[in-house]
Amino acid sequence: MGDDSTSPDTPDRAGSRHDGDQSMRGLFETLARRGELVDIDRPVDARFELGSVLTLLDRGPAVRFNNVTGSALPVVGNLLTDRDRIAAALGVPKAGILDALSDAIASRQPTEEVTVAPCQELRFPAADVWREVVTPTFFEKDSGGYITAGMIVAHDPVTGSRNASYARIKPLEQTTGFVGIAPNHHLSALARSAATAARGLPVAVTLGSHPAIQLAACFYLGLGDDELEHAGRLLGEPVRVVKATTSEVLVPADAEVVVEGVLRVDRPVHEGLVSEYHGMYEDYGDGCTLEVTAVTRRADASVQVVLPGFAAEHSFLGALPIAAGLRHALRGFGCRATDLAVTLSGGGRVDVVVALPPEQRRQAKRAIFGCFATVSMIKQVTVVDSDIDVWDAEHVHWARTSRMRWERDLVLVPAVPCDRNVPMQQDGTVTKVGMDATAKPGDRAVGNELAVPPRETLDRVREWLADDGLSDMVRPSPTLWGLRGAPRGGH
Template sequence: MTDMILMRQSASGSTNPGLLADMFRRGQADVHAKDAINSEATHSRQSIRAFLSALRGAGELASIAQPIQLDYEIAGCLAEIDSGPALHFTNVESASGAVTMPVVGNLLNSLPRFALGLGTTVDQIQASLLAAIEKPLPHRVLRSGPCQQEVIAGPSLADELPIPRFFEKEGGAYVTAGAIVAKDRVTGHTNLSIARLMPLGGNRAFVGIAPNHHLAVLARAAYARGEKLDIAVCVGNHPAVLVAACLYLGLGEDELPIAGALLGEPLEVVRCAGSGLLVPAHCECVLEGSLDAGEPFTEGPVSEFHGMYENYGAGVVATFSRLTRRSDSIFQIILPGYHPEHCLLGGVAIAAGLVRAIRSAVSSVSNVAVGVGGAGRLHAVVALHGPRPGEARKVMFAVWAAVNLIKQVIIVDDDIDPWNALEVEWAQATRSKPERDFVIVPGVRADRSEPLERDGTIGKLGIDATRKEDDRRDWELARPTRPALARAREILRENRLV
């Protein structure tokens, strides 16, 4: 893999996230590249292509022109550079050796990338998500869309799509960036979520969903009525759609209108021919089919967000009657396992949901982080503004009640950035006493993906790393004067050091 050529599209250096977000919002990113990313004369800002163009204009998209195989090689490249530029594979070889559609990955592997994709700044990501949840925008239904340019009946998934195999102990290749739309025919409950699909041959695939996930709930309800659940798996989505699909909401709360609110305009959707499900019109590919909760399949080992394998036993199977796609489709993948994009897609969405859930219990919550260090699922940091005695512990229990996966909660003052692991560790080192501020709760019910669960339980740890009046008379930090710092920044700017 070391001889693979990475051809940068731009030689620009460090990126200004605010400037990039503004470029993306106003459609001023480079749209003249000569490949499939920009094949449309004018592409919608609701497509993944607009985001890829913005990345390219910032020098954050690298193209790999050498032939690359679906089995392990794409995964190897993404893993080796998982915190670096997004990768665009232009010469992907299928199992038969034929060249298939291009593949992109590592798109949302940092908070600045999330900010760019959502048209905001890093500091405002959480506020943007909360505003979108509170004020979703209704769809705009189109008669047709780019994702329906080609129609393939009864598709053979492995032949029609470049589905990579990621890790050697897994049972097969996986679709990892599929946003799944489903709707209950009786209640009208609609759900948008992400789950991995492992092709089983022909038009069938295993769908990896936990029993408590809303998609599984809808599938069981349909099965109880003697039905299968209609689903549509959408691949190659705008970041707003992907992030919305990861949100922790109530059953029946539709995530697609939230994607529209994140875009700042109604999401354009089209109807699937068979089921009538509404899907993003500007995605790349749509697999239309049904989920059968009565057809179990044992998946075997699968990589998880914590970086190891889990074996969840039997799951459910989907059968796809139709594949629709753009005539020049791009296939998006998310590198699974313990890698930044996989962790942050969960962590950013979970953190926003936590703010929404725990502010009703403690109004002083200012920010929540669920970062890569805790695999985007297991650790949370909560910043409080002027916490009163006892509020830190109240927040700990509110977090554990809201998200079963989280086992460690650190509470900090709001002068600490909860997404900055160094600042959080400093707060813990200088503001907490283990004998007083560490809370251990043993034997709490655990999620099935908890790497250390035993008999379905795990202990929980809370750390109160906030300032206490009895600990010190003076909490002021030793810093140069403000005029000196202002002059220093001026000097450093003149010398191009900042």
């Protein structure tokens, strides 16, 4: 983090929902002020060099590339790489992210249509699309370059349903692109619906909307639910939308860049190798074709990219919306999760940690099966007590090591049908595992209490260390897990 005095649990309103602009620009200003944004002015090649910079700075500052070879526009990346930044973008404390996302899943706010929008300050013909929107090639064996931060907004003229979601897009010819969409995603369902009516699905690929809109597009909602309405709840105001210039699709008005087009599932294209969230390559076979019809953008637009694969931003964009959806769903199973993490070690997709209050320990296995039932790609669930920090991998593993009897608390469910992107799946199935790592009465005669110095003494010594100028050297022992609310580090 930079030297800004704003603590991680204090929202910085300059990047929050209240600044009026529904683009990513407020967050950029916040990160610049905090010293968490670097500008790279040297020439950077979109083939491998840009991806290498983002990879080396993955857990560091956000990056603005001002001189990307072949791009007329600046390129920005590594924006939402930790929960502190996401909290700043949403204008909530870090501890309140899950509450804000869960509330937005449970309720909605209608969009507000406008006729004049920043995202349409300039308009270009379809033939200019790959000159306006750079498509970096990130990894050595990727089959090509991709738009990776493209939120696809769709309107099904058959059913009237709207959808906002993410998919990777690779240039094909001058005005066409490949789109990779899992068969069970709602966008695929809408595209198939349109195809049955002998037409394509009108869509718009938007780049650079407010982080609240980006996160809402990753919610697991019902088919036909409009993610932009749930985004409005997260923003605290209606998402302003404008009609696309070549279709009836309504797009976020403050986006940086919009690529308008038609999605055609009846024109399959083989993709080849692509990096996936788990950090390895996949070959999913065929995807569908995007026919570009126009490009619009702000006059001073930037092109957003998300480092794909096993990277922090890619993980968090999946992890936090999935976590909020799981906690919301678990309430229906009678499980009151006090906190829930979808871990970065699982790429923000397949590994879940659920914290339950002491009175709900007997519900651990119900929570495990509830997670499996809610999101099909989840492969592993650990249930812990509410005194465990679900986002601290070391603390969670301590719970597994110190509170589990494997013969009693391990749940194996073989041959479960799963998504095609789950690591180690074969023939569409995988064995799923659940771990009940909650403390059970009677397991230890002397209890589970961690041995720590008295809290009042620790607080007094911390003040001494601060007076002696040693605060930056404080690195507490993990045993201070036993003091809920105790400072965990020196920053």
